Amino acid sequence: MTATRTLVSPAALARPRGRAVYWTVFTGVVLLFTLAFLFPVYWMVTGALKSPDEIARTPPTLVPERWHPDGYTDAWDLMQLPRHLGNTVVQAAGAWLCQLVLCTAAAYALSRLRPAFGKLILGGILATLMVPAQALLVPKYLTVADLPLIHTSLLNDPLAIWLPAAANAFNLYLLKRFFDHLPREVLEAAEIDGSGPLRTLWSIVLPMSRPVLGVVSIFALVAVWQDFLWPLMVFSDTDRQPISVALVQLSQNVQLTVLIAAMVIASVPMVALFLVFQRHIVAGIGAGGTKG
Numbered sequence: 001m002t003a004t005r006t007l008v009s010p011a012a013l014a015r016p017r018g019r020a021v022y023w024t025v026f027t028g029v030v031l032l033f034t035l036a037f038l039f040p041v042y043w044m045v046t047g048a049l050k051s052p053d054e055i056a057r058t059p060p061t062l063v064p065e066r067w068h069p070d071g072y073t074d075a076w077d078l079m080q081l082p083r084h085l086g087n088t089v090v091q092a093a094g095a096w097l098c099q100l101v102l103c104t105a106a107a108y109a110l111s112r113l114r115p116a117f118g119k120l121i122l123g124g125i126l127a128t129l130m131v132p133a134q135a136l137l138v139p140k141y142l143t144v145a146d147l148p149l150i151h152t153s154l155l156n157d158p159l160a161i162w163l164p165a166a167a168n169a170f171n172l173y174l175l176k177r178f179f180d181h182l183p184r185e186v187l188e189a190a191e192i193d194g195s196g197p198l199r200t201l202w203s204i205v206l207p208m209s210r211p212v213l214g215v216v217s218i219f220a221l222v223a224v225w226q227d228f229l230w231p232l233m234v235f236s237d238t239d240r241q242p243i244s245v246a247l248v249q250l251s252q253n254v255q256l257t258v259l260i261a262a263m264v265i266a267s268v269p270m271v272a273l274f275l276v277f278q279r280h281i282v283a284g285i286g287a288g289g290t291k292g
Contacts, residue, residue, distance in 0.1 A: 044260060044263065044264055045264055046063065046064055047257065047260045048071045048072060048075070048257050048258075048260040048261035048264055049064045049067050049068055049069060049071060049257075050064045050065075050066075050068065050257060051066065051068055051257070052255050052256060052257055054066075055256055055257055055260075056256070068257070071255075071257040071258055071260070071261040072261045072264070072265065074254075074255075074258045074261070075254075075258045075259070075261035075262035075265060076265065078250075078254055078258060079246065079247070079250050079254060079258070079259075079262045080246070080250075081243070081262060081265055081266070083239065084241060084242060084243040084246040085243055085265075085266070085269075087240055087241060087242050087243070088224075088225060088242040088243045088244070090158055091158050091161040091162070091224055091231070091242055092220075092221050092224040092225050094158050094159075094161065094162040095161055095162050095165035095166070095220060095221075095223075095224045096217055096220040096221050096224070097162075098162045098163065098165060098166035099165055099166050099168055099171060099216070099220045100213065100216065100217065100220070101166075102166045102167075103166070103168060103171050103172045103175055103216065104175055104201075104206075104209075104213070105201075106172055107172050107173075107175035107176040107178075107179055108175075108179055108197075108201050108205060110122055110176050111176045111179035111180050112179060112187065112197070112200075112205075113197060122173075122176070125169045125172060125173070126169055126173060128169045129169050129170060134229075137229065137230065137233065140164055140230070141233055141234070144159075144160045144163070144164075144234060154234070155234050155235075155236065156234070156235055156236060156237045156240050157234075160234040160235075161224060161230070161231065161234070164230070165220065165223070165224060168219075168220070168223075170219075171216045171219060171220065174212060174215070174216060175209070175212060175213075175216060178209055178211075178212040179205065179209070182205065182208060182209075186204060186208075187200060187204065187205075190203075190204050214277060218273065218274070218277055221270075221273065222270055222273075222274075224242075225242075225243075225244070225269070225270050226244060226270070227242075227244060228244045228245060228248070231244065231245050232245045232248075243266045244266070247259070247262055247263060247266060
């Protein structure tokens with residue numbers, strides 16, 4: 001049995017001085033990283049509570065001299081945040097559903113049904129990860145502007161967000177890797193009991209895949225929520241634009257404090273989503289690389 005190598009030896013930790021130094025350094029590092037991550041959030045939240053003159057002052061003030069919470073109410077009303085947040089929720093929810101259904105079905109087929117030329121198809125899908133996203137903007141735009149075969153335009157339509165988002169090679173590969181490591185005995189037992197591929201997917205594979213489905217869901221929602229360039233191209237109608245585009249379009253007619261308040265409000269849903277499901281992100285990614 002080999003001893004575990006650590007930065008601090010067990011003998012040093014056993015002494016009171018060594019233990020005190022260890023916990024002092026550990027606490028200091030944790031506080032330093034916490035401050036580095038939380039200070040920008042604090043600066044943005046309190047910036048919306050300052051007056052326009054105070055936020056432009058040099059040097060800046062760390063704490064507002066006078067609190068102006070009306071910046072948040074002005075942002076909610078002047079920048080029409082309820083409408084644009086609603087647009088973003090519709091677009092993100094639709095993209096999440098399409099991506100979850102199509103990527104899960106494709107990953108299950110490639111992993112368990114073993115179709116002909118499956119490895120070649122997977123290689124072609126993974127090859128798209130090497131193409132810069134900016135290089136695909138023009139082909140995608142031409143496709144949604146005049147949909148092949150049916151020749152209809154999807155501009156100013158949530159489908160222009162949903163359909164491209166469904167073709168996500170990274171999430172498909174993440175799901176396939178997870179399905180590859182599911183216990184073979186369980187799936188073979190279901191097959192012996194007469195369960196077909198669809199029934200096995202619905203009753204056995206999906207319940208066992210909750211960690212990876214959670215992380216794929218988070219990736220899908222965050223990707224749509226923070227996307228700017230693609231919604232800017234496909235939504236020329238201001239009333240249909242998501243929050244990421246609307247903040248830029250309406251920022252020239254409002255005060256800086258109102259814009260900062262709108263940015264704080266727009267970031268709250270994604271921050272809350274991450275805080276609630278952060279453990280699922282680590283569990284889902286780790287589950288794809290370990291044998292279950």
